[in-house]
Amino acid sequence: MRFYVETLGCQMNKLDSELVAGLLGQLGYQPVTDVAEADVTILNTCSVRDHAEQKALSRLGHFNHLRKKNGTPAIIAVMGCFAQRSPELIRNKAPFVDIICGPAELHELGRLISQSLLQRKADQKVSAKIAVSDFRKIRSGQEALCDELESLDVQRPMVGEGFQRFVRVQRGCDNFCSYCVVPFARGPECSRPVDHILEEVRRIDRTGCKEITLLGQTVSSYCQDHQGQKVGLAELLCLVHESCSIPRIRFITSYPADFSPAIFEAMAELPRLCPYLHLPAQHGSDRMLKLMNRRYTIKQYLDLLEQGRRIVPNLSIAGDFIVGFPTETQDDHQQSIELLEKVRYKNCFIFKYSIRPGTLAAGKYTPEQEIPEEIKSARHSEMLQVQDRIANEDNQTMVGKIVEVLVEGTSKKNRADKQTLSQLVGRTVEDKIVIFDGLETITGTITKVRIQSASSLTLFGEVV
Ligand code: SAH
Numbered sequence: 175m176r177f178y179v180e181t182l183g184c185q186m187n188k189l190d191s192e193l194v195a196g197l198l199g200q201l202g203y204q205p206v207t208d209v210a211e212a213d214v215t216i217l218n219t220c221s222v223r224d225h226a227e228q229k230a231l232s233r234l235g236h237f238n239h240l241r242k243k244n245g246t247p248a249i250i251a252v253m254g255c256f257a258q259r260s261p262e263l264i265r266n267k268a269p270f271v272d273i274i275c276g277p278a279e280l281h282e283l284g285r286l287i288s289q290s291l292l293q294r295k296a297d298q299k300v301s302a303k304i305a306v307s308d309f310r311k312i313r314s315g316q317e318a319l320c321d322e323l324e325s326l327d328v329q330r331p332m333v334g335e336g337f338q339r340f341v342r343v344q345r346g347c348d349n350f351c352s353y354c355v356v357p358f359a360r361g362p363e364c365s366r367p368v369d370h371i372l373e374e375v376r377r378i379d380r381t382g383c384k385e386i387t388l389l390g391q392t393v394s395s396y397c398q399d400h401q402g403q404k405v406g407l408a409e410l411l412c413l414v415h416e417s418c419s420i421p422r423i424r425f426i427t428s429y430p431a432d433f434s435p436a437i438f439e440a441m442a443e444l445p446r447l448c449p450y451l452h453l454p455a456q457h458g459s460d461r462m463l464k465l466m467n468r469r470y471t472i473k474q475y476l477d478l479l480e481q482g483r484r485i486v487p488n489l490s491i492a493g494d495f496i497v498g499f500p501t502e503t504q505d506d507h508q509q510s511i512e513l514l515e516k517v518r519y520k521n522c523f524i525f526k527y528s529i530r531p532g533t534l535a536a537g538k539y540t541p542e543q544e545i546p547e548e549i550k551s552a553r554h555s556e557m558l559q560v561q562d563r564i565a566n567e568d569n570q571t572m573v574g575k576i577v578e579v580l581v582e583g584t585s586k587k588n589r590a591d592k593q594t595l596s597q598l599v600g601r602t603v604e605d606k607i608v609i610f611d612g613l614e615t616i617t618g619t620i621t622k623v624r625i626q627s628a629s630s631l632t633l634f635g636e637v638v
């Protein structure tokens with residue numbers, strides 16, 4: 175039996191897809207890269223904005239179309255955050271879907287797939303199967319988080335491209351930012367045991383991996399007991415660094431209110447911990463932050479970054495912003511622009527607010543308090559322009575410098591006419607993207623590149 179997995183959404187989903195591929199591999203299924211060849215087609219979905227859900231529904235429609243066209247009886251499964259949040263909506267809009275499985279039920283997916291395939295083999299109608307979690311029970315302490323889910327991470331067979339890997343350190347989120355679906359889609363926050371994380375890191379190290387990224391929605395609040403001590407993110411980073419020789423260690427995403435300066439100290443002291451911080455502010459106005467249920471002020475945020483830049487002089491900072499949250503005034507918006515100017519992010523993800531049913535902000539505001547689409551779009555473009563100018567200015571200062579680049583592969587615009595050299599893409603320790611010509615065989619190595627020119631998103635150079 176052959177399976178195909180397509181992943182939408184964030185790194186958490188990428189890791190989940192890898193675990194599912196590993197699980198199915200262990201059960202004897204073969205991965206394929208062409209959906210038309212698959213007996214089982216899996217879509218891993220995101221629900222963070224409306225656009226993500228629409229994309230998922232459109233891909234499912236496409237898979238169903240292919241299934242009909244090819245006359246193949248492939249099983250179609252939906253996993254991920256959209257599956258957890260809206261199984262009824264998926265049943266409604268895509269009634270042909272055979273399996274719906276939430277991110278906290280992934281250990282069930284293998285069983286659901288084999289049941290469906292057996293039904294199909296016996297010429298029975300494949301019955302719809304839904305596995306989603308009741309997080310309300312878990313939040314009220316009636317159920318412990320599942321050991322089987324933990325064992326999926328523990329037993330991961332390390333499939334696929336191996337020189338960059340994710341390691342989950344946390345599941346879920348308890349922050350309930352008023353716009354966000356993640357606490358509903360991924361359940362309560364829980365930190366994985368230190369031993370499990372270190373063991374996974376050691377296994378990854380033995381594969382010759384070059385970069386690991388510790389993953390959590392709010393990694394900065396990582397907290398676990400280990401050998402009688404409380405281990406927070408700073409201590410965990412030290413332990414990870416000690417346990418492996420992987421040249422690059424990163425972590426995402428941090429939450430400003432629980433970020434400890436000890437993490438900056440760790441960055442300054444540990445040579446293989448990258449000087450890179452993804453610390454979303456979401457907005458530049460304290461009034462908006464309050465409505466968003468973010469537990470910090472802009473002053474606290476800026477003080478934290480100032481401290482970070484003092485302790486780690488080459489600290490590179492990435493951020494996220496939301497524009498057009500309900501009641502946002504022109505003055506609030508101006509404060510977000512000011513924050514861009516003050517922080518000078520390496521890069522920023524800037525999103526137009528999307529109402530998410532079931533979140534705290536949905537239903538709280540009158541239609542008049544919602545920001546019209548044209549204003550959202552105008553503010554969004556303005557933010558993008560400002561950020562583009564800043565990143566471009568900062569990138570120009572890189573011209574002439576020599577940087578170490580982890581080569582990730584050929585770039586999208588690879589020039590096919592070049593016989594020996596390809597256009598390669600890689601990243602610096604600060605997570606800056608570098609494009610240069612080189613032999614494709616150096617993919618997965620760390621190479622020195624001299625920067626010759628720069629744009630807002632990319633540095634261009636030549637191998638030294
Ligand atoms: N845990 C991370 C972010 C997870 S979601 C953090 O707290 O920073 C990724 C990003 O999507 C968020 O940082 C936010 O900027 C954006 N986002 C989340 N919900 C959104 C919504 N309803 N509309 C628009 N953007 C949203």
Ligand code: SF4
Pocket residue numbers: 347348349350351354355356357391392429
């Ligand atoms: Fe969503 Fe806020 Fe949790 Fe991030 S911290 S995942 S934005 S609820």
Ligand code: F3S
Pocket residue numbers: 182183184185186187219220221222254255256355356359360
């Ligand atoms: Fe999307 Fe879920 Fe990630 S909603 S952003 S895939 S945690």
